[in-house]
Amino acid sequence: MELAIAAFLTTAVYFAIVLGALIVVHEFGHFIVAKKSGVRVERFSIGFGPPLWRKQWRGTEYRLAVVPLGGYVKMYGEQLDEAISNSVGSFLHQSVWKRIAIVAAGPSFNLFFAIALIAFIHVAGIPVEKSVRLGKILEGSAASQAGLQTDDTVIALDGRPIERIDELKAHIVASGGRVLHMQVNRAGQVLTMPITPQKDAEARAWRIGVELRPGDIRVQHSDPLTALGEGVAWTWRITSLTITGFGKILAGVIPLKDSLAGPLGIAREIGRQADHGWRNVVFFAAAISINLAILNLLPIPVLDGGHLLFFGLEIVQGKPLSVRAREMAQRVGLLVLAALMLLAISNDVRVFYNDVIERLFP
Numbered sequence: 001m002e003l004a005i006a007a008f009l010t011t012a013v014y015f016a017i018v019l020g021a022l023i024v025v026h027e028f029g030h031f032i033v034a035k036k037s038g039v040r041v042e043r044f045s046i047g048f049g050p051p052l053w054r055k056q057w058r059g060t061e062y063r064l065a066v067v068p069l070g071g072y073v074k075m076y077g078e079q080l081d082e083a084i085s086n087s088v089g090s091f092l093h094q095s096v097w098k099r100i101a102i103v104a105a106g107p108s109f110n111l112f113f114a115i116a117l118i119a120f121i122h123v124a125g126i127p128v129e130k131s132v133r134l135g136k137i138l139e140g141s142a143a144s145q146a147g148l149q150t151d152d153t154v155i156a157l158d159g160r161p162i163e164r165i166d167e168l169k170a171h172i173v174a175s176g177g178r179v180l181h182m183q184v185n186r187a188g189q190v191l192t193m194p195i196t197p198q199k200d201a202e203a204r205a206w207r208i209g210v211e212l213r214p215g216d217i218r219v220q221h222s223d224p225l226t227a228l229g230e231g232v233a234w235t236w237r238i239t240s241l242t243i244t245g246f247g248k249i250l251a252g253v254i255p256l257k258d259s260l261a262g263p264l265g266i267a268r269e270i271g272r273q274a275d276h277g278w279r280n281v282v283f284f285a286a287a288i289s290i291n292l293a294i295l296n297l298l299p300i301p302v303l304d305g306g307h308l309l310f311f312g313l314e315i316v317q318g319k320p321l322s323v324r325a326r327e328m329a330q331r332v333g334l335l336v337l338a339a340l341m342l343l344a345i346s347n348d349v350r351v352f353y354n355d356v357i358e359r360l361f362p
Contacts, residue, residue, distance in 0.1 A: 007271065010271070010274055011267055011268075011270060011271035011274060012267075014270045014271070014274050014281050015266070015267040015270050015271075016068075018266075018270060018281065018284075018285045018288065019068065019069075019263075019266075020046065020068070021113075021285065022110065022113070022285070022288060022289055022292055023046055023047075023068075023070060023071040024046060024071070025109050025110060025113045025289070026071070026106045026107070026109060026110050026292065026296070027044060027045075027046070027071045027072065027073050027106065028109060029105035029106040029107075029108060029109030029110070030073040030102060030103070030105050030106045031044050031073050032105070033101055033102045033105035034073065034075055034091070034102045034105075037094060037098045037101065037102055038089060038094070038098075039075050039076065039077075039089055039090070039091050039094060039098075039102065040059065040075065040076035040077075040089035040090075041059075041060045041073055041074070041075055041076075042059075042060065042061065042074045042075065042076055043060065043061045043062075043063065043072075043073070043074035044060055044061070044062050044063070044071075044073055044074075045062075045063045045064075045065055045071055045072050045073075045074070046063070046064050046065065046068065046071045047063075047064055047065030047066060047067050047068040047069070047070070047071060048065050048066075048067040048069070048070060048071075048072070049065045049066040049067045050065065050066050051063040051064065051065050051066075052064045052065065052066055069263060075091040075102075076089050076090055076091065077089070077090025077091045077092050077093060078091040078092065080092075080323050080326060080327065081323075096311050096314050096315055099307075099311055100308060100311050103304050103307045103308055103311070104304065104308060106293075106296060106304055107292075107293035107294070107296045107297050107304055108293070110289045110290065110292050110293035110296075111235060111239070111289070111290065111293050113286075113289050114231070114234075114235045114238070114286040114287075114289040114290050114293075115228070115231035115232055115234075115235045116231065117231070117282050117283075117285060117286040117289070118227075118230060118231035118234045118235065118283070118286050119224070119227040119228045119230065119231035120227070120282070121227075121279055121282055121283065122221075122222040122226070122227035122230045122231070123221065123222060123223075123224060123227045124221070124279075125219035125220060125221045126219065126220050126279070127217050127218070127219055127220075127279075128163075128164070128217070128218060128219075128220045129163055129164045129165065129214045129215065129216075129217060130163055130215060130216040130217065130218050131153050131154065131155075131162075131163060131214075131215030131216045132153070132154040132162055132163070132164065132165050132167075132168050132212055132213070132214070132215055133151060133152070133153050133154075133212075133213045133214070133215040134148055134149070134150055134151065134152045134153075134154065134184075134210050134211070134212065134213070135150060135210065135211030135212065135213045136150060136210070136211040137149065137150055137209070137210050137211075138209035138210065140209075141198065141207075141208060141209020141210065142195055142196055142197055142198045142207070142208040142209055143195065143208045143209050143210040144209065145195075145196075146182070146193045146194060146195035146196075146208075147193055148182070148184065148193060148195070148208075148210060149186065151186075152184040152185070152186050153184060153185040153186075153215050154168060154182060154183070154184055154215075155183040155184060155185055155190065156182075156183040157171050157172075157180055157181070157182050157183070158171070158180055158181050159181075165212045165213075165214065168212060169212070172197050172206055172207065172208055173205050173206050174206075175197050175206050176206070177196065177197055177198075177199060177206055178196075179194050179195070179196050180194070180195050180196070180197065181193070181194055181195075182194075182195050195208055234286075235286070235290060238286075238287055238290050239290050239293075239294065242290055242291055242294050243294060245259070246294065246298075256343065260340065260343055260344040260347055261344060261347060261348065262341070262344035262345045262347065262348040263345075263348070264345075264348035264349075264351075264352060265344070265347060265348045265351060266288065268348075268351070268352075269284065270284060300333045300336055300337065301326075301329040301330045301332060301333030301334075302330050302333040302334055302337060303333065303337070306329070306330075306333055310326060310329075
């Protein structure tokens with residue numbers, strides 16, 4: 001029971017930190033670009049609903065609200081039906097390009113945040129494998145026939161030094177079934193063992209039938225410039241995969257009910273990542289930040305992407321959309337967003353229920 005409570009508290013703390021950081025970064029993007037563009041920011045809120053804490057400073061009210069599942073920046077002259085006594089500092093009275101910059105800043109800051117998180121991890125150091133150790137040997141497998149034993153440490157394969165599990169797997173899969181010469185360290189003695197991979201009929205790949213484990217681990221640090229490059233490359237890769245995933249969801253290849261997670265689902269995954277260390281939590285936070293950026297850029301009214309769509313139409317036709325058209329679009333957007341939120345929450349409840357059933361009736 002004590003371990004369960006400790007795990008719950010750890011997950012809750014990580015969840016609060018991750019969610020809070022993502023909200024602050026996103027809203028700060030809108031906030032700072034609006035300020036620099038001459039727009040008066042009336043409120044910077046983390047959370048929705050009644051305030052738990054608030055402070056007025058330099059013309060802006062900063063607040064923490066009771067529902068912490070989001071946030072917003074309230075700008076002067078932002079609402080379509082808002083009475084404007086003075087156009088100075090009004091959002092809607094800015095040029096369309098300034099409005100685009102302000103709205104796009106939220107998702108952009110989420111992408112920058114992902115880059116910064118990954119760069120930080122590389123500077124702090126990433127554990128990398130220095131060797132591969134053999135685990136359980138399957139009976140009758142190629143490894144068993146070659147005389148390999150549990151706890152043998154792989155040094156090289158066909159004269160190529162091996163440090164990582166994925167390196168060893170790649171060489172075995174690419175072998176085509178030819179004889180490989182594996183050099184191993186067994187209790188200080190270096191042995192060379194000929195081994196012939198066997199074709200796994202189900203996986204249709206070459207295997208040697210042994211569990212592979214990381215051997216020695218070292219922490220690899222990167223200089224800030226290299227780390228920044230790693231952050232950009234990783235963010236680009238995950239952004240591309242996420243966009244592809246959204247495309248598959250829209251095409252019906254991936255069922256919508258299996259691809260959405262709400263607060264409970266995110267908290268559950270953060271707890272799983274926390275079991276493997278803080279670095280995994282930071283990687284997950286970076287991935288969620290990218291997802292948040294892309295989700296907000298979807299052309300759904302009330303989301304940032306919907307506003308950008310309106311601004312694009314304004315540029316094309318030379319004037320803003322009518323107030324009625326924007327109000328109708330926002331109503332539709334609210335319905336779509338509410339439907340997605342309900343689906344995400346129902347997915348959370350379904351997964352939570354299945355977890356409870358599995359624990360009660362293993």
